Amino acid sequence: MSKKKIYEFDIVLEFTHKLGLPNKTDGSLFIYKSTSKGQSTKPDGYYFYEGITFILDAKSPHAKFSGQIFDYMKLESNENFIGFEYNQKELHCYVNGKLQEDELILHDKEYYRAKYFPKKINNETIVNKSAKKLANLFRNARVDKQMNVPFIGAVILCMKFNVDLDLSSTQTILNSIKIGINTILDDNKINIVKKQKKEFILRMLGDSTLKRAKDEDCYKIIQEISTIYNFINISADDYKGHDIMNNFLKVFRRWNSANSNEKGEVFTPDHIANLMYQLAHCSKNNTILDPTCGSGTFLTNAMAHMFNEIGEFEDLHEAQKNIKEGHLIGIESNEFNVTLAGINMMLHGDGSSCLYYDNCFSILPKFKNMYDRVLMNPPFSQSDAELKFVYETLKYMKEGGYLASILPKSCVKGSIATNIEYLEKIFAIAHLEAVVSLPRDLFYPVGADTCIIILHKDKDKKGGDTLLINGLDDGFCVTNESRIDVNNRWEEIHKSLLDTFLNHHFDEFRAIKKSNLSPYNELLFEAYSSHRPVDISQEVFARYIRENIAAKILCNMPLCAKQLCTKNISPNTYKRFLISDLIEKIEKGKEKSIDRKLENKYDLSGIPLIVAKKDNNGIGGMKAHPKHTYSDKICIISGGDGGGGKTYYCDFEFCATGFVMICDFKEELKSKLDKYAKYYIAIIISERLYKTIGHGRTISEVPCEIDIKLPIDSTGEMDFAFMSNSIKGLKFAEFL
Numbered sequence: 001m002s003k004k005k006i007y008e009f010d011i012v013l014e015f016t017h018k019l020g021l022p023n024k025t026d027g028s029l030f031i032y033k034s035t036s037k038g039q040s041t042k043p044d045g046y047y048f049y050e051g052i053t054f055i056l057d058a059k060s061p062h063a064k065f066s067g068q069i070f071d072y073m074k075l076e077s078n079e080n081f082i083g084f085e086y087n088q089k090e091l092h093c094y095v096n097g098k099l100q101e102d103e104l105i106l107h108d109k110e111y112y113r114a115k116y117f118p119k120k121i122n123n124e125t126i127v128n129k130s131a132k133k134l135a136n137l138f139r140n141a142r143v144d145k146q147m148n149v150p151f152i153g154a155v156i157l158c159m160k161f162n163v164d165l166d167l168s169s170t171q172t173i174l175n176s177i178k179i180g181i182n183t184i185l186d187d188n189k190i191n192i193v194k195k196q197k198k199e200f201i202l203r204m205l206g207d208s209t210l211k212r213a214k215d216e217d218c219y220k221i222i223q224e225i226s227t228i229y230n231f232i233n234i235s236a237d238d239y240k241g242h243d244i245m246n247n248f249l250k251v252f253r254r255w256n257s258a259n260s261n262e263k264g265e266v267f268t269p270d271h272i273a274n275l276m277y278q279l280a281h282c283s284k285n286n287t288i289l290d291p292t293c294g295s296g297t298f299l300t301n302a303m304a305h306m307f308n309e310i311g312e313f314e315d316l317h318e319a320q321k322n323i324k325e326g327h328l329i330g331i332e333s334n335e336f337n338v339t340l341a342g343i344n345m346m347l348h349g350d351g352s353s354c355l356y357y358d359n360c361f362s363i364l365p366k367f368k369n370m371y372d373r374v375l376m377n378p379p380f381s382q383s384d385a386e387l388k389f390v391y392e393t394l395k396y397m398k399e400g401g402y403l404a405s406i407l408p409k410s411c412v413k414g415s416i417a418t419n420i421e422y423l424e425k426i427f428a429i430a431h432l433e434a435v436v437s438l439p440r441d442l443f444y445p446v447g448a449d450t451c452i453i454i455l456h457k458d459k460d461k462k463g464g465d466t467l468l469i470n471g472l473d474d475g476f477c478v479t480n481e482s483r484i485d486v487n488n489r490w491e492e493i494h495k496s497l498l499d500t501f502l503n504h505h506f507d508e509f510r511a512i513k514k515s516n517l518s519p520y521n522e523l524l525f526e527a528y529s530s531h532r533p534v535d536i537s538q539e540v541f542a543r544y545i546r547e548n549i550a551a552k553i554l555c556n557m558p559l560c561a562k563q564l565c566t567k568n569i570s571p572n573t574y575k576r577f578l579i580s581d582l583i584e585k586i587e588k589g590k591e592k593s594i595d596r597k598l599e600n601k602y603d604l605s606g607i608p609l610i611v612a613k614k615d616n617n618g619i620g621g622m623k624a625h626p627k628h629t630y631s632d633k634i635c636i637i638s639g640g641d642g643g644g645g646k647t648y649y650c651d652f653e654f655c656a657t658g659f660v661m662i663c664d665f666k667e668e669l670k671s672k673l674d675k676y677a678k679y680y681i682a683i684i685i686s687e688r689l690y691k692t693i694g695h696g697r698t699i700s701e702v703p704c705e706i707d708i709k710l711p712i713d714s715t716g717e718m719d720f721a722f723m724s725n726s727i728k729g730l731k732f733a734e735f736l
Contacts, residue, residue: 006088011058012044015086019054020108021047022223032075040068041075045084048227049109052117053078059087073097082112127228128482134224141217144209146336151210153343154181154201155225160346170211170218178205196357197342200335267294268377268406269442269483271474271490272452273301278498279434279454280404282373284309284323289371291360291378291393293330296341298375299355303328303345329371330355331363360389364396372401380448386411387422394430394457403430403455409437409696412451412523423519427462430455432517434467434501437525439474440694444483449696451524454501468525469500469511472691526692527705534576534709536687542730544683548648549735551617556604557652561734571711571722579685580704583634583663588700589656590627594620608652612640612659614690618648626655632675634663634682636689639698645689649682651675651736663702672720675736680723684708 016023024046025031032041045056053076057069065085073083073094085092086106093103095116138148154177158165163180166172185198204210213221276298282288284306290298303323310319328345332338338357345355356363361384374397378389390405397403411419412435426432436452443450452471475489500506504513512529514521525531552559594611606622607629613620618635631653637643638661656662665673665681673681688708693699711719727733 006061008044008058008060008063011060011086011088012056014088015045015056015058015084015106016047018106018108019045019047020110021049021054022226023047024223024227032072035075039075040071043068043072047109050113050117051078051080052113053081054109054112055081055083057083057085059085061088063087065090065092069094080117082116130224130228134221134228137217137221137224141213141221142209143213144207147204147207147210149340150201150204150336150343151177151221152225153340154205155222156229157181157184157343157346159226159229165222167219167222169215170213173218173222174205174210178202181205194342197339197355200339201343204339267443268297269476270297270301271476271485271494272406272438272442273297273375274305275494275497276375276404276406276452277302277305279436279452279501280373280375280402282375282402284319284327286373287327287329287371288373288375289329289331289367289393289397290376291331291364291374292376292389293332293341293355294334294337294377296330296344296355298377299328299330299341300344302375325354328354329367331358331360332356333359361392364392368396369398372398374401374403374405376403377406380408385418385422387419387426390453390455391422391425394426394455397457399457399459401457402433403453403457405453405455406438406450407453409449409451409524412453413697414518414520414522420519426455427519429459430457431461431464432466432523434469435523435525436469436471436497436501438471439476440472440691440696441478441483442474444478445481447696449694453523463516465513465515466517466523467501467504467511467513468523468528469497469506470509470525470529470531471497472526472531524697526697527703530688530692530706532688532690532692534688534707536684538726538730540687541680541683541727544686545679545727545730545732545736547615548617548679549732551608551619552652552735554602554616555608555619555622555652556602559735564728564734566725566729567721569719569722569725571719572714573712574709575712575716575718576707577710577718578704578707579688580702581666582669582681582708583665583685583702585702586630586633586662586664588638588658589660589662591623591655591657593657593659594623608650608654610635610648610650610654610656610660612637612643612657614643614646617650618643618646618660619654623655629653629655630662634665634678634685636661636663636685636699636702638693638700640694643690644693644697645686645691647682647686647689649675649678651678659698661699661702672718674720674724676724676727676733677720679727679736681708681710684710 025043030041031043031046034041043055044058047054055069055072055076057065057072059065069083069085073081081096083094091104091106093100138145158177158180161184163183164176166176181198181201185194187195282302282305288302293299306323306327307320310316330341332341335357338355342355374393376389376393378386380386386407390403394403410416414420433454433456438450438452440449475487475493476483476485479486496510500511508529509531512525514528517523549559589610591609594609603622603624606624607626608619609621609623610618611620618637632651635648635650635656637646637659639659665678685708688706689703711722713719
């Protein structure tokens with residue numbers, strides 16, 4: 001009787017069974033994208049476990065290996081991987097690309113994990129890619145999007161507590177999750193708060209759209225959740241895993257959102273939550289409250305910090321239990337969010353006992369003098385003013401405590417009556433230690449211009465100094481629809497911000513110290529200083545001149561080359577001058593914003609229209625029959641997201657929208673300035689003000705405390721001749 005022939009397919013099945021992991025491919029999928037011609041991109045086996053990727057190149061017995069595994073290993077994005085060549089007779093094992101000559105027998109996943117990667121590994125890139133894929137899987141399965149996050153949380157809880165899920169069908173999956181949740185959250189061992197969360201999860205699992213999901217779709221969803229779980233270490237001793245888990249939930253919810261309003265949910269980035277923990281002088285000995293806790297970002301980050309602060313001679317279990325049960329309080333008025341926060345806290349080591357589903361204004365009196373630190377990001381633009389949350393929370397906090405809150409910059413502009421009213425109440429019971437201006441795209445893709453305020457509840461400390469800190473650049477930039485610290489700048493920026501706040505070590509570009517600020521003042525760094533440079537390169541001047549001429553060509557303005565006479569002039573030195581000492585406001589532009597259909601269209605019968613634009617000399621199009629025109633004036637973009645702060649000298653006839661402040665030089669300077677010197681000063685003002693103004697922070701007057709650096713002559717007067725000569729010496733200046 002002849003032996004049954006063994007095929008490559010049988011070898012893959014044997015390997016998969018022995019390894020004890022589900023295979024993510026059938027050998028026909030392009031797992032990798034080739035970087036050179038002829039590279040192999042379709043491994044026979046692809047597996048994930050505890051942050052490790054296992055890659056298989058299988059052959060039938062006695063067949064020779066052709067080196068495909070080296071292509072796979074070269075293309076693998078996870079830096080922690082094990083590659084295998086296996087044909088039943090031979091086994092070659094490569095750990096992170098290096099052949100392990102003593103590995104001659106195939107073992108299970110746990111053997112390789114324990115021997116080569118004993119500590120679970122985090123991989124943020126894979127997790128974030130899976131978040132998008134998972135959102136699409138739920139969408140294809142037609143599961144109600146409100147069910148998705150609780151379902152993911154329930155599955156990961158089951159995985160964390162080693163609950164076996166029956167993957168035979170959708171029904172068996174749901175039933176085994178329910179059994180797991182009932183086991184993990186045993187009614188006899190949990191308090192009423194946890195019981196409420198448990199009931200909500202079980203209700204969610206009974207949703208009709210989940211029940212109707214096809215068996216295959218549900219299985220794929222569980223597989224992808226398993227991949228995510230395997231690449232996140234959420235143990236108490238690995239802080240990075242806390243960041244990645246929080247980030248996954250945020251990325252997933254953004255991809256999972258069905259409309260722009262939901263995508264407008266504002267999630268606090270972890271690096272900012274961690275910074276605020278330190279700005280509020282938090283430690284494991286404090287009791288921290290988040291009165292609007294959402295999905296629990298501040299609390300999970302605080303818990304991770306507190307765990308890391310436990311001393312080596314302390315009883316770790318008791319210290320962690322004490323933190324979880326007595327040092328973290330969260331309040332949330334949305335049942336979905338408070339359940340998500342509960343799941344999040346349990347995944348991060350529990351701490352969910354003190355999460356309350358209630359209106360914070362109703363329940364706060366219950367916690368009077370029970371907390372001494374507050375970390376919060378209240379809901380924006382709701383029926384209750386953001387500062388109401390701050391005041392009410394501050395009111396019931398222990399004397400001597402600290403509060404750090406993210407707020408829209410409009411709350412501290414000193415111009416809205418309701419906000420002024422609340423700030424007066426707040427300043428009566430607490431001292432404003434600092435305000436940190438945050439990046440305008442911090443909550444990308446949501447447009448929210450925000451800051452952090454730090455308050456110290458001290459009845460004896462009234463007035464005094466306040467630090468206004470520049471945190472407008474956190475090093476992150478938008479890449480592939482996410483904000484990423486591409487160049488790893490945050491660590492250094494983080495140190496600088498803490499050194500500024502804790503030790504008062506800073507320069508003029510990082511912070512400014514102000515005394516006795518009132519609710520009627522604008523409480524932001526940008527109102528008194530600028531993070532922008534005072535020294536402007538020749539290339540920047542040249543770029544502005546090129547844009548001015550290009551804009552004139554688009555608007556069909558006649559250009560005539562002039563013979564310019566330049567001299568070899570050097571300034572005596574430089575001096576700082578307040579912008580408000582050089583120019584004064586005439587009025588805001590009179591025109592409405594340009595119709596999108598007409599934007600960047602240049603109907604030659606109209607007048608150039610200056611809009612909130614960062615290029616093209618601010619010209620957004622042409623306007624027929626404008627209400628009012630100007631010429632030989634300075635335009636400052638005083639609002640909007642694009643060109644806020646950009647400043648243009650316009651020597652031609654133009655009109656402007658309400659986002660543009662029309663200014664002119666002070667009367668005593670006009671006779672001393674030719675148009676080239678006007679260009680020079682306008683460009684320097686532009687570079688100082690750009691990006692200090694935006695959607696969340698507009699200006700209605702010429703900034704009165706921000707200065708610029710100008711050349712002066714031997715008598716100490718502004719050297720207008722040097723300014724003029726500098727512009728005349730630039731390429732294309734003859735066409736101005």
